[in-house]
Amino acid sequence: METKRVEIPSDVLDDLCSRFILHIPSEERDNAIRVCFQIELAHWFYLDFCMQNTPGLPQCGIRDFAKAVFQHCPFLLPHGEDVQKVIEQWKEYKMGVPTYGAIILDEALENVLLVQGYLVKSGWGFPKGKVNEDEAPHDCAVREVLEETGFDIKDRICKDMFIEQKITDQLARLYIIPGVSKDTKFNPKTRKEIRNIEWFPIEKLPCHRNDMTPKSKLGLAPNKFFMAIPFVRPVPLSALSVIHPHTLELELPISTCFLLPALKHIHSPLLVEPGVSCLAQGHINGLDTINH
Known part of the structure; x- marks a missing residue:
């Protein structure tokens, strides 16, 4: 069964993407694994500060958060990569x-x-x-x-x-x-x-x-x-x-x-x-x- 999509307001995602993702070098932005590192920083910021300052924002793990970001900015996956697979590859890569x-x-x-x-x-x-x-x-x-x-x-x-x-x-x-x-x-x-x-x-x-x-x-x-x-x-x-x-x-x-x-x-x-x-x-x- 497909899990329910986490609904993070568009203005919050706009702010997070502006802070952490949209202006990184193009060679990194075109690499989904590298983008995941920036998404992780955005997720940390979201949990520590956005949720503190904006009551009612949904609690979510890195997987659901990454899905929300990729859905908000589909150009980050220009070849239609599977988000779940990208996250798994990133986690495996990151550990080392x-x-x-x-x-x-x-x-x-x-x-x-x-x-x-x-x-x-x-x-x-x-x-x-x-x-x-x-x-x-x-x-x-x-x-x-x-x-x-x-x-x-x-x-x-x-x-x-x-x-x-x-x-x-x-x-x-x-x-x-x-x-x-x-x-x-x-x-x-x-x-x-x-x-x-x-x-x-x-x-x-x-x-x-x-x-x-x-x-x-x-x-x-x-x-x-x-x-x-x-x-x-x-x-x-x-x-x-x-x-x-x-x-x-x-x-x-x-x-x-x-x-x-x-x-x-x-x-x-x-x-x-x-x-x-x-x-x-x-x-x-x-x-x-x-x-x-």
Whole structure:
């Protein structure tokens, strides 16, 4: 029996497609599998923000949502591909394509570098992207950060200093790159992918979708940071200790502590000098006592 079609209002679909799909490069828009990645972002945004702000919108999974988008924009399937088959192929493909990038912190460890997608309605997130075949995770992070910001982290990256999480079944890993001067000039290497690159105070970023901190302190709604939210969550200061290269134990500000909702791997932000891969290895104590 055919399941009932999910009825998402046309104006909502228009807005979501405008935000996430219609202005991506033509070579990606003509690839149904690639379009599904954008549909996934739109679905996440729909669940986290559209439904919160517009009572009465139907709850739906990614399959029904994708069907609604493809039916709303039939030109996304120019050859009449079967939507169900496309979604299955995309899910299979996605499981094997993780993304890697970086959390770039300033010298005071109080600000973080975020990038904004090229579209006018795009939000802010960490520089990252999908790994190429046979590419090492840290090499992918270096390449993606260089492409999106023009900043080379090759001599700063520590392979064991990262935060890792699965977001909607896709692995995402961000390497911690502390100690970058706020005077650094950033310029994306790719065209029509990144519109803006800015430093943001970590304490002003939202920790969850209903956190209105950025609205009151930055004049930006939390949904503008929906790609960063999964990576920003405070860790109690008592749970963090960092071993300084000179054997001094340092305490970092709470605002510099990142924790993913479902913690897999985490290594504390450390001071790293240019040209030095990693001066010391941090560690988290007492994570079992933290309420996730």
